[in-house]
Amino acid sequence: MDGLSIDDVSMVFTLPNGGEVHALEDVSLHLKPGELMAVLGPSGCGKTTLLNIIAGFLAPTSGQALLNGRLVTGPHKERGMVFQQGALFEWMTVAENVSFGPRMGGAPRPEIAEKVEHLLGIVALREFADKPVYQLSGGMQQRVALARCLANDPDVILMDEPLGALDALTREKMQGLVLKLWKETGRTIILITHSVEEALFLGERLVVMAPRPGRIHKEYTLPFADQGVDGDAREIKVQPEFISTREEILSMIWEMEEEIMGGGEAG
Amino acid sequence: MADHRNQPSALAIWLGIADNTFTRQKTVKFGDASAVNSGRLWSIVTVVVLIVAWWIATVGGILDPIYWPPLDGSLYPWDNPNRARPGVVDRFVSLMVEGYRNVPLWEHIWTSVKRVLLGVCFGALVGIPLGFAMGLNSVARGLLDPVVEFIRPIPPLALIPLVILWLGIDEVAKTFLLFLAALFIMLIAARAGVNSVRISKVHAAYSLGASRTQVLRHVILPNALPEIFTGLRTSMGVCWGTLVAAELVAADQGVGSMMMIAKNFLQTDVVVIGIIIIGAIGFAIEMLMRVLEGWLIPWKGKG
Amino acid sequence: MHRTRFMTIVAAGAAALFVSSASALDKITVAYFLEWPTANQVAQLEKTYDEALGIEVEWRAFGNGNEMSQAMASGDVHIAYSQGLVPWVVAVSNGLPLKLVGVAVSYAEADNCVVHADAGVTQANAADLEGKKIATPIGNVTHYKLLRMLDHLGVDASKVDMVQMNGADAAVALSRGDVAAGCAFGGPLQRMKEFGSELMTAAEQEAIGIRVFDVVSVTEDFAKDHPDLLMKFMAVTDQANAAYSADPGRYQETISMAAGMDLAATENMLGMFSFPSAADQKAEAWMGGTVQAFTKEVADFFVQQGQLDQALDSYDFAIDASFL
Incomplete structure (x- = not known):
């Protein structure tokens, strides 16, 4: 079966004192090739754990993840990762970072050069190819990270709060870039974010997760990402439907947070 | 209000007797380390x-x-x-021209510097792989931990009697003492370098299709270089400090030996010159290492 | 409150340390060598010195005579018993206020250089030592003897790689074959002889005018401030020497204990030693003129060898037999 399947995945961490944390319980999802899904939820809902399982960094306690019918057993270049920040190799230049995947895979030099040229063009960093990455701003660094991930032509791109550390203006511009890349490359993307607005704007599908145990609380199918590919982000974000969905999700998450507080510290 | 018209001269700022323009506008200076000028x-x-x-x-x-x-x-x-x-100045000239015990001063200095460099090189060659092994493999860590933790606190000089018995008095013995001093510093620096790698970098590399060897070569090693270089700098300093004592094992050539023999002839001026040389070269080594660090590892602290 | 008390304790401790080091003479400290059996060690072990002087006499072991000079320069040591003549000459030439007040022991055979059996060097081909390593203490009698021997045998001393090592370390280096020859005195010399043979015998050395003896030296201040104590010290030493000379066998066991050696080695070494009496020391053969002349000779030789910057015109002023 094509696409990414997550079947009844549970994840239980055993604490040193013998206690257990149910990070994920019976999570099931299916993404068709080319879908963009945003995952949202309060801290502790297991969204990063879920991403780590799909990436192959963690093996689930039960259940499985499948990509195009193949079982995920470890990291693989078919599933690319974009981290929040600090995952670039600061001892390399921009071009060396972008070409890392193909170089490790032993691709021919001319092909690598061409690919780097092309990708740096897409993320508008051609001028900076030979600069060390630590001289770049935060937004530019995340563009390098996107290009580095795309250089391997992954089937799925996993983004762990890739825009979380950026300032509001840069963040908005980067959201447009993510949409553009999604449409142009047709990749399957899972994007984890803390920002409800970002999830609404980028997620063709939006999954809200709930904590204790981590599980899928509600799922939406949204039109905004398609509109955002060519449309004006500001206009989309002031549509009544956008605002009402945002308020609905915000109060949902608010309630979850209240519940945690009530059951925990406030008691 | 800070007075912008009355700027302190560049010389005054360099001498540290006037605050620079930015510091002048700070109202809280006591407790702000960056407001303390060079003096x-x-x-x-x-x-x-x-x-x-x-x-x-x-x-x-x-x-x-x-x-x-x-x-x-x-x-x-x-x-x-x-x-x-003669005084120190004349003695220094005569040491340069005629030498001490038929050996020119610069040769004494070079002998000492060479010993330190050899000690640090061998310490790095052995210590870095061991430190990597300890940081990456639990068997290596288990095997080496007790040895390292036991031998590390022993000052190399305490091992002189054994070193003479085992290795004699030649270059090997002196270099070995310095090697020991450098070894554990390098080992611990390399291990810390491995431990300092951010897991997201390792994950990113694997997700990009890198093999284990490639992760080691292209991620863990370069990531550990700043720590390794700090280790090199520290072991240079420590070895230079151990050197004089190591040369006392059997004094023939070297700044420490020169001082030891001069002491027996109560040539205090030679001893003092030796002390000044040791201080100056130690300082020069530190400066050189800082320059090298900026040149070789420009990304230090920028990850 | 606590901090105040802590600071008080620290200050009091520091003051106590300071005061104790600066206090007046409540004991005298004598430097000596281990593994160097001398007749007066009977008096050392039986505390005869302490009784006669009416003050505690502390004996502190040193590795070589130059360390004794330095300790005397710092004021920590008042008397060096059995300091080599050469370290004393070096010290006085450099203006250290040390007085030679007696001859402790005369020995020719107990201080020598041994060539390793594998080196294949004898007097005939001594020049082969050029370019080789010789372990020796530098700046003492042993070093002087080595230089004189090399000079006599036509060896260019500047081409020999002389490595500064005290006797015990030199013996280890020779046993391992790290050096072609090693020079030492006392116990380490006996150990060296297991691995090779002497370059020149004591008799051969005496024939070319090498004299070997240790001296009793004191700081000028001690001689000036406490002449009575010094005279008593010399008297006890003379009595101990006389008692030993009258019946050596009776004292050897006590001496071996004090020297930290086994009895056989002590007997062997004591056989090579002679302890001149006070009367003999005052005579022409010792401090009546010979010591003065020989001292100047040694100093000039070291200057000629480039080891000493300059010699004094005369050493007579620092040699004083009046305490005997």
Whole structure:
């Protein structure tokens, strides 16, 4: 079966004192090739754990993840990762970072050069190819990270709060870039974010997760990402439907947070 | 209001007697370490005062040359002309020209520097792989941990008796002592370097299709380089400090040996020159390593 | 409150340390060598010195005579018993206020250089030592003897790689074959002889005018401030020497204990030693003129060898037999 399947995945961490944390319980999802899904939820809902399982960094306690019918057993270049920040190799230049995947895979030099040229063009960093990455701003660094991930032509791109550390203006511009890349490359993307607005704007599908145990609380199918590919982000974000969905999700998450507080510290 | 019209001169700022424009606009200065200026003027004053004091002591015959040599022997009021001897300046010239015990001064210095470099090189060659192994493999960690933790606190000089028995008195013995001093510093630095790698970088590399060897070669190693370089710098300093004592094992050549033998002939001036040389070279090594660090590892602290 | 108390304790401790080091003479400290059996060690072990002087006499072991000079320069040591003549000459030439007040022991055979059996060097081909390593303490009698021997045998001493090592370390280096020859005195010399043979015998050395003896030296201040104590010290030493000379066998066991050696080695070494009496020392053969002349000879030789910067015109002023 094509696409990414997550079947009844549970994840239980055993604490040193013998206690257990149910990070994920019976999570099931299916993404068709080319879908963009945003995952949202309060801290502790297991969204990063879920991403780590799909990436192959963690093996689930039960259940499985499948990509195009193949079982995920470890990291693989078919599933690319974009981290929040600090995952670039600061001892390399921009071009060396972008070409890392193909170089490790032993691709021919001319092909690598061409690919780097092309990708740096897409993320508008051609001028900076030979600069060390630590001289770049935060937004530019995340563009390098996107290009580095795309250089391997992954089937799925996993983004762990890739825009979380950026300032509001840069963040908005980067959201447009993510949409553009999604449409142009047709990749399957899972994007984890803390920002409800970002999830609404980028997620063709939006999954809200709930904590204790981590599980899928509600799922939406949204039109905004398609509109955002060519449309004006500001206009989309002031549509009544956008605002009402945002308020609905915000109060949902608010309630979850209240519940945690009530059951925990406030008691 | 800060006065923008009355700018302090660049010289005053360099000397550290005036605050720079930015510091001048700070209202809280006590407790703000960045508002403490270099005080370079006082550094210069210190050096000048020390030299002048030395000169006064020489001319006034205040310090017996046995305890502290005159700056220039011709300035010292010798009560017994028989005892008149050159001062530090003349002695230094004669050490450069004629040498000490038939060996020119620069050769003594080079012998010492060579020993330190060899010790640090071998320490790095052995310590870095071991440190990597300890950081990456639990068997290596288990095997080495007790040995490392036991031997590390022993000052290398405490091992001199054994080293003489096992390795004799030649270069091997002296280099071995310095090697030991450098080994554990390098090992621990390499292990810390491995431990400092951010897991997201390793994950990113694997997700990009890198193999284990490639992760080691292209991620863990370069990531550990800043720590390794700090280790190199530290072991240079420690080895330089251990050197003098190591050369006492069997003094023949080297700055430490020169001082040891000079001591037996009560040539305090040679001893003092040795001390100054050791201080100056230690300082030069530190400066050189800092320059090298900026040049070789420009990404340090920027990950 | 606590901090105040802590600071008080620290200050009091520091003051106590300072005061104790600066206090007046409540004991005298004598430097000596281990593995160097001398007749007066009977008096050392039986505390005869302490009784006669009416003050505690502390004996502190040193590795070589130059360390004794330095300790005397710092004021920590008042008397060096059995300091080599050469370290004393070096010290006085450099203006250290040390007085030679007696001859402790005369020995020719107990201080020598041994060539390793594998080196294949004898007097005939001594020049082969050029370019080789010789372990020796530098700046003492042993070193002087080595230089004189090399000079006599036509070896260019500047081409020999002389490595500064105290006797015990030199013996280890020779046993391992790290050096072609090693020079030492006392116990380490006996150990060296297991691995090779002497370059020149004591008799051969005496024939070319090498004299070997250790001296009793004191700081000028001690001689000036406490002449009575010094005279008593010399008297006890003379009595111990006389008692030993009258019946050596009776004292050897006590001496071996004090010297830290086994009895056989002590007997062997004591056989090579002679302890001149006070009367003999005052005579022409010792401090009546010979010591003065020989001292100047040694100093000039070291200057000629480039080891000493300059010699004094005369050493007579620092040699004083009046305490005997």
